[in-house]
Amino acid sequence: MNTLIFRTVAPFLTALMILFSVFVLLRGHNEPGGGFIGGLIAASAFAIYGIAYGVAAVRRAIRFHPMSIAGFGLLLSTVSGLVSVLLGVPFMTGLWIYPHLFGVEVPLSSVMTFDIGVYLVVVGAITSIALALEEKESD
Numbered sequence: 001m002n003t004l005i006f007r008t009v010a011p012f013l014t015a016l017m018i019l020f021s022v023f024v025l026l027r028g029h030n031e032p033g034g035g036f037i038g039g040l041i042a043a044s045a046f047a048i049y050g051i052a053y054g055v056a057a058v059r060r061a062i063r064f065h066p067m068s069i070a071g072f073g074l075l076l077s078t079v080s081g082l083v084s085v086l087l088g089v090p091f092m093t094g095l096w097i098y099p100h101l102f103g104v105e106v107p108l109s110s111v112m113t114f115d116i117g118v119y120l121v122v123v124g125a126i127t128s129i130a131l132a133l134e135e136k137e138s139d
Helices: 004-027 035-053 055-062 066-086 110-138
Strands: none
Touching: 004 035, 004 110, 035 055, 035 110, 055 110, 066 110
């Protein structure tokens, strides 16, 4: 499966899939999609890159250990839920702020930070599993 055509197309396909996964993550706030599906798409992109170039290339590309990414995502999701408790509303209640950036009102929510945390958990966990399986297969 490690053909010249596959190795040539893999970086472009990976970049396109990562971009699409971010689109699905951000779109899922109001429509179907979200952190879980976006994370699966991103992990699939890293798996394709790993098949084409090997586990070491993926580890260099993501720079952090995949389980560290998952751990940070879990922390982010937990903190986004605890913020509501600190403000005196039930756990995981969505909170919104509306800052003005460059003259444009941008709605930001704790729900979005929770989705980003889920995205990171899925990317980290699934990428870690895929890399472990690929390393096992290479031996």
